[in-house]
Amino acid sequence: MRADGERPESHDWLDDDAGPLVRSFALTGGRAKPGAATFDLLSHVTAAPFAVQRSTIHLQPEHRAILARARDPVSVAELASHLGYGLGVVRVLLADLLEAGAITKVDAPSDHLPDDDVLQAVIHGLRTS
Amino acid sequence: MASEPADGRARPVPTAIKILIAGGFGVGKTTLVGAVSEILPLHTEEVLTSESMVSDDLSGVEGKTTTTVTMDFGRITFGDNVVLYLFGTPGQDRFWFLWDELALGALGAVVLADTRRLADCFPSIDYFERRETPFIVAVNCFYGEQPFEADAVRNALALDPNVPLVMCDVRDRKSGREVLIALIEHVRSLRLARL
Ligand SMILES: Nc1nc2c(ncn2[C@@H]2O[C@H](COP(=O)(O)OP(=O)(O)O)[C@@H](O)[C@H]2O)c(=O)[nH]1
Ligand SMILES: [Mg+2]
Numbered sequence: 001m002r003a004d005g006e007r008p009e010s011h012d013w014l015d016d017d018a019g020p021l022v023r024s025f026a027l028t029g030g031r032a033k034p035g036a037a038t039f040d041l042l043s044h045v046t047a048a049p050f051a052v053q054r055s056t057i058h059l060q061p062e063h064r065a066i067l068a069r070a071r072d073p074v075s076v077a078e079l080a081s082h083l084g085y086g087l088g089v090v091r092v093l094l095a096d097l098l099e100a101g102a103i104t105k106v107d108a109p110s111d112h113l114p115d116d117d118v119l120q121a122v123i124h125g126l127r128t129s
Numbered sequence: 130m131a132s133e134p135a136d137g138r139a140r141p142v143p144t145a146i147k148i149l150i151a152g153g154f155g156v157g158k159t160t161l162v163g164a165v166s167e168i169l170p171l172h173t174e175e176v177l178t179s180e181s182m183v184s185d186d187l188s189g190v191e192g193k194t195t196t197t198v199t200m201d202f203g204r205i206t207f208g209d210n211v212v213l214y215l216f217g218t219p220g221q222d223r224f225w226f227l228w229d230e231l232a233l234g235a236l237g238a239v240v241l242a243d244t245r246r247l248a249d250c251f252p253s254i255d256y257f258e259r260r261e262t263p264f265i266v267a268v269n270c271f272y273g274e275q276p277f278e279a280d281a282v283r284n285a286l287a288l289d290p291n292v293p294l295v296m297c298d299v300r301d302r303k304s305g306r307e308v309l310i311a312l313i314e315h316v317r318s319l320r321l322a323r324l
Pocket of ligand 1 (some may be wrong): 152153154155156157158159160161269270271272273298299300
C-alpha cells in the first residue's frame with residue numbers, strides 16, 4: 001500500500017475500491033490478445049491430461065500454477081482469486097494454455113438461467129446449511 | 130476449438146449461479162458477502178486513461194500503467210454440483226465497465242440501501258432497471274434499527290411495486306441468507322408470471 005501523499009494528482013479519483021497502481025501486465029509480457037478466446041468470470045477450465053508434458057508452449061510458473069489448480073473444472077474468477085492474479089493476467093495466461101491445448105474451456109450459458117429445481121435446491125441449501 | 134478431456138477423472142462442470150451485491154460505498158456490501166459465504170478478494174486491472182496514456186493502439190498494453198480494482202467475491206457450494214457466486218460491485222460510477230461484465234448472465238442483484246443515504250443506491254437501481262436484471266432492495270439496518278417504515282423507503286426510492294424490499298442486518302449470516310432467498314424467490318415468481 002502506498003501512502004496517500006504518493007498518489008499522483010491525476011489519479012485522485014481513486015478511492016478505497018482501487019488498490020495500488022501496478023504494472024499488472026508485466027507478468028504476461030504485456031501481451032494483449034485481440035481475437036483470442038474469451039474467458040468469462042464463470043467460464044470453467046480444466047487441465048488436459050498430461051498438460052504439462054504435452055504443452056506446445058514454454059510454460060511459465062504462472063501457467064503451471066493454473067494447471068495445478070485446474071485438475072477439476074474451476075471458474076476463471078476462482079482461479080484469479082486463489083492465485084492472487086488480476087483477471088486480465090489470468091485471461092492472457094488462459095488464452096496461452098487453450099492455444100497450447102493444455103486446458104479445455106466450458107462457458108456458462110449467458111442466455112439461459114438455471115432450472116427452477118436448481119433454484120429450489122439453492123433456497124433449501126441457504127435455509128439449512 | 131477445445132478438445133474433450135480424455136481424462137475420466139475430472140469432475141463435471143458445476144452449475145454456476147451469479148448474484149450481484151450492489152449499493153453505495155459503505156452500505157455493507159463487503160460485510161454481507163463475508164457474512165453469508167466464504168469471501169475472497171478478486172482483482173481486476175483497469176488501464177489508466179489519463180491524457181498521456183490514451184492510445185489508439187489497443188494491442189499496445191505493454192508498459193501502460195494500470196490500477197487494480199478489488200471486488201468482493203464469495204462462493205457457497207451446494208452439494209457436488211451447484212455453486213452460488215456472489216460479486217460485490219465496485220461502488221463508483223467509473224467502474225460501470227465492470228458492472229456490464231458482472232451483470233452478464235447474472236441471476237439477479239441485491240441493491241443494499243442505507244436509509245441515512247438513500248440516494249447512494251439510485252444509480253444501482255437505475256442500472257438494473259435499465260438492464261432488466263431482476264433485483265430486490267435490502268435495507269441494511271445499521272445498529273439493528275432504522276427509523277423508516279418499508280413503505281416510506283419504497284416511496285423515497287420510487288420503487289416499482291413488484292420489486293421486493295426487505296430489511297436486513299448484513300452482519301448476520303441468517304439475515305443475509307434470507308436476503309439471497311428473497312432475491313431467488315423473486316426471480317422464480319417473475320418466471321412463473323411469464324409462463
Ligand atoms: N454497526 C453496523 N456497522 C455496519 C453494518 N453494516 C456494515 N457496517 C460497517 O460499515 C462499514 C462499511 O461496510 P462495508 O461492508 O465495508 O461496506 P461496502 O463499502 O458496501 O463494502 C464497515 O466498517 C462495516 O463494519 C451494520 O449493519 N451495523
Ligand atoms: Mg466493500
